[in-house]
Amino acid sequence: MTMAVNLSPLTTFYPVNGIKIGTVCAQIKQTQHDDLTLFVIAENSTCAAVFTRNAFCAAPVIIARQHLFASAPRALLINSGNANAGTGQQGLQNARTCCDTVAKLLNCASTQVLPFSTGVIGQSLPVDKICGVVATALATANTENWENAAQAIMTTDTIPKAVSIQKIIADELITITGIAKGSGMIKPDMATMLSFIATDVQISQSLLQICLERAVNVSFNRITVDSDTSTNDACVLVATGKSGLHIDSVDHPAFADFCQAVTQVCTQLAQAIIRDGEGATKFITITVEQGSSEQECIDVAYTIAHSPLVKTAFFASDANWGRILAAVGRAPVDNLVIEAIKINLDDVCIVEQGGVAASYTEEQGRRIMQQNEITIRVNLGRGTQHATVWTCDFSYDYVKINAEYRT
Amino acid sequence: MTMAVNLSPLTTFYPVNGIKIGTVCAQIKQTQHDDLTLFVIAENSTCAAVFTRNAFCAAPVIIARQHLFASAPRALLINSGNANAGTGQQGLQNARTCCDTVAKLLNCASTQVLPFSTGVIGQSLPVDKICGVVATALATANTENWENAAQAIMTTDTIPKAVSIQKIIADELITITGIAKGSGMIKPDMATMLSFIATDVQISQSLLQICLERAVNVSFNRITVDSDTSTNDACVLVATGKSGLHIDSVDHPAFADFCQAVTQVCTQLAQAIIRDGEGATKFITITVEQGSSEQECIDVAYTIAHSPLVKTAFFASDANWGRILAAVGRAPVDNLVIEAIKINLDDVCIVEQGGVAASYTEEQGRRIMQQNEITIRVNLGRGTQHATVWTCDFSYDYVKINAEYRT
Numbered sequence: 001m002t003m004a005v006n007l008s009p010l011t012t013f014y015p016v017n018g019i020k021i022g023t024v025c026a027q028i029k030q031t032q033h034d035d036l037t038l039f040v041i042a043e044n045s046t047c048a049a050v051f052t053r054n055a056f057c058a059a060p061v062i063i064a065r066q067h068l069f070a071s072a073p074r075a076l077l078i079n080s081g082n083a084n085a086g087t088g089q090q091g092l093q094n095a096r097t098c099c100d101t102v103a104k105l106l107n108c109a110s111t112q113v114l115p116f117s118t119g120v121i122g123q124s125l126p127v128d129k130i131c132g133v134v135a136t137a138l139a140t141a142n143t144e145n146w147e148n149a150a151q152a153i154m155t156t157d158t159i160p161k162a163v164s165i166q167k168i169i170a171d172e173l174i175t176i177t178g179i180a181k182g183s184g185m186i187k188p189d190m191a192t193m194l195s196f197i198a199t200d201v202q203i204s205q206s207l208l209q210i211c212l213e214r215a216v217n218v219s220f221n222r223i224t225v226d227s228d229t230s231t232n233d234a235c236v237l238v239a240t241g242k243s244g245l246h247i248d249s250v251d252h253p254a255f256a257d258f259c260q261a262v263t264q265v266c267t268q269l270a271q272a273i274i275r276d277g278e279g280a281t282k283f284i285t286i287t288v289e290q291g292s293s294e295q296e297c298i299d300v301a302y303t304i305a306h307s308p309l310v311k312t313a314f315f316a317s318d319a320n321w322g323r324i325l326a327a328v329g330r331a332p333v334d335n336l337v338i339e340a341i342k343i344n345l346d347d348v349c350i351v352e353q354g355g356v357a358a359s360y361t362e363e364q365g366r367r368i369m370q371q372n373e374i375t376i377r378v379n380l381g382r383g384t385q386h387a388t389v390w391t392c393d394f395s396y397d398y399v400k401i402n403a404e405y406r407t
Numbered sequence: 408m409t410m411a412v413n414l415s416p417l418t419t420f421y422p423v424n425g426i427k428i429g430t431v432c433a434q435i436k437q438t439q440h441d442d443l444t445l446f447v448i449a450e451n452s453t454c455a456a457v458f459t460r461n462a463f464c465a466a467p468v469i470i471a472r473q474h475l476f477a478s479a480p481r482a483l484l485i486n487s488g489n490a491n492a493g494t495g496q497q498g499l500q501n502a503r504t505c506c507d508t509v510a511k512l513l514n515c516a517s518t519q520v521l522p523f524s525t526g527v528i529g530q531s532l533p534v535d536k537i538c539g540v541v542a543t544a545l546a547t548a549n550t551e552n553w554e555n556a557a558q559a560i561m562t563t564d565t566i567p568k569a570v571s572i573q574k575i576i577a578d579e580l581i582t583i584t585g586i587a588k589g590s591g592m593i594k595p596d597m598a599t600m601l602s603f604i605a606t607d608v609q610i611s612q613s614l615l616q617i618c619l620e621r622a623v624n625v626s627f628n629r630i631t632v633d634s635d636t637s638t639n640d641a642c643v644l645v646a647t648g649k650s651g652l653h654i655d656s657v658d659h660p661a662f663a664d665f666c667q668a669v670t671q672v673c674t675q676l677a678q679a680i681i682r683d684g685e686g687a688t689k690f691i692t693i694t695v696e697q698g699s700s701e702q703e704c705i706d707v708a709y710t711i712a713h714s715p716l717v718k719t720a721f722f723a724s725d726a727n728w729g730r731i732l733a734a735v736g737r738a739p740v741d742n743l744v745i746e747a748i749k750i751n752l753d754d755v756c757i758v759e760q761g762g763v764a765a766s767y768t769e770e771q772g773r774r775i776m777q778q779n780e781i782t783i784r785v786n787l788g789r790g791t792q793h794a795t796v797w798t799c800d801f802s803y804d805y806v807k808i809n810a811e812y813r814t
Contacts, residue, residue: 053737054733054736054737055735055736055737055738055743055745056732056733056735056736056745056761057736083729085729085732085733086728086729086732086758086761086762086763087762087763088760088761088762088763089762090762091762120729121727121729121730121732121733122728122729122732122762122763184716185716185730185733187737226714226715226716227713227714227715228714228715228716228730228733228734228737229733229736229737230733231729231732231733231736306634306713307633307634307635308633308634308635308715308801308805308809309591309592309633309635309809312805312806312809312810313809313810315806315810316809316810316811318810320528321493321529322490322492322493322527322528322529322638323528323592323635325463325492325493325528325529325638326461326463326492326528326592326635326636326637326638327635328462328463329461329462329463329464329636329638330460330461330462330594330635330636331462336462338462338463351493353495354463354493354495355493355494355495355496355497355498355529356493356494356495356529394715394806395806396803396806396807398715398719398806399719399722399801399802399803399805399806400803402715402716402719402720402723403719403720403722403723403725404723
């Protein structure tokens, strides 16, 4: 089995004042690892979230959206091993039952609990197993438990994914800590598989939502492993207000800095998902620049990022630039002028004026392809817009992992 | 290496009066197999063609389009082993030089020769090798050579692909014989990799073009191996007029029958490409019905057909219907009502009312998945339109073939 590309487990987690986390083994998976995580959120916190746009979204996504609309969350309940997706009315009822159980223990409304599930699609959620251990999760909850939570939400991930930063903004020390899971079925459309981020900044729900959407748009929404958008994607950002920083409007001088810090955390988490993409051996950055619109840059980048031929060539460390060129040529973009297009692998120009660059040598290509982090830069030569997408290669292990996932 | 799914070499080829074919080894590939094919077309024939819409289309595609516009072709020159794509101005000049050489031998205009190339992208076309053996190809050309031509145009194909039919239309016996190549980089956009079809019907160029476009639209334009559109796709239909059937308008009573016969040949050739898709172990038909438009049916079908997760599940013979459901849910189609959608594997209903069908058992799924030909039927439950797309599964061998192709 391949290992994640240049990604190690995080060693320093800064707790977020106002967030306690409990993890427990509910035996949803056939292992003794923890698979149930409970976030307990202090009163007066705010919470923003984005969810998958897959029309077949999972029961917990439907319920979490409803609950978030109704009230400020006091808890997040996350299970791995079972997606509770494609489970119809019974799936919705099962998600609600779990929320009810947590609400009783916390003495809050059931709508103040948001449910999240990840794992196999289409199997009935084991409600009894989950409800039977929720009290234990709550009893053991503490502020230091982020590392265990990053472990407990994993499915085919080979490594836990977390980012934790402290920053001084407007003279106040603030903390942002987040975790994410996801390795396959990754082409988020609004958010990735599952990500939970918390900060101690004091900020209203509406401002927090603006901040999260901005950050997700250039991080989780810019990655792809296999073009498959999950039914369960969700990204949640909680602000506990326990630090000295209080942001009360988009015009507050600290708002831009805070958005940037959240974007930094989201981008690192999103990249961690790609580094741990199923079967990944290479981390590939695709930047399309000088486009006439940001959307056309995104479209060209994703066409390259989704091409099985480009991805298998990277797996083989083969500088098969013809496949990149063919992918650019079929991108859903009007009137590309191929003579104006330049394509670089890192610092080496491989394509210009409609063909292989005059200066290019196979030796240069080999040198670049031997690295495990590579940037493809496509210059469309007709505008000022740009966009970046991150992806990984396509290996035997991707097929192996996904051919064997249910068996 | 896997073998093509339920596909054997054709044994009965009906020659088409007015078409002679020569094949020869120009040593473009590193083998002793024939890799150059010359079609010699009788005077007064008509010719229709469709080409790739990839913006980075290959030099021979550009030249063939120009030549077809200028005059009625007398010859098709096809090489395998080298795509002459991504080769800039020199590539165009090389294609023209080959046409000039053929034209001198045939005593026709250079624009009456159409060039076609398939193989590795971005390497210079070996013009001297090709021009050095063209005379031999011409000298050996005969009407019986279709089988050799089907062999000579192959690249990663494991089996030659051909269809040959005779039909009585309007009391006249007519013949349609065609060959095709293609196995990877298959998601044609106007036509597939390369296909050459000839008939002895007498029909104008404009009518022939209408007929070909209709046929291609529901055959070659409805298949995908890996979502990658080639730079070199071309499909050519030649009508020699040597039979007794003369079609002089779209209102001619035989035109519909002729179109149907051409569509039959194109569909069988297109399906042959999928059966021989790189690494394919299963032939999958995806029919989307009761859509509100044909385009939305096509969009849903291709979203399933391109999903690596669906394709690897089929490779594993795993009835992982959750992946099909997730793919339908992310299709680029507005306002899907998931409760109205039904999904069948062959005769077994797997999804209805937003979840797994009440009647479904894993045993039923296993029975279907053990077959090597499977139909996915998606009923959108909101209209009268339908569309069918053919694809194959995604195996270790696909990765192997494409990781090793240049090495």
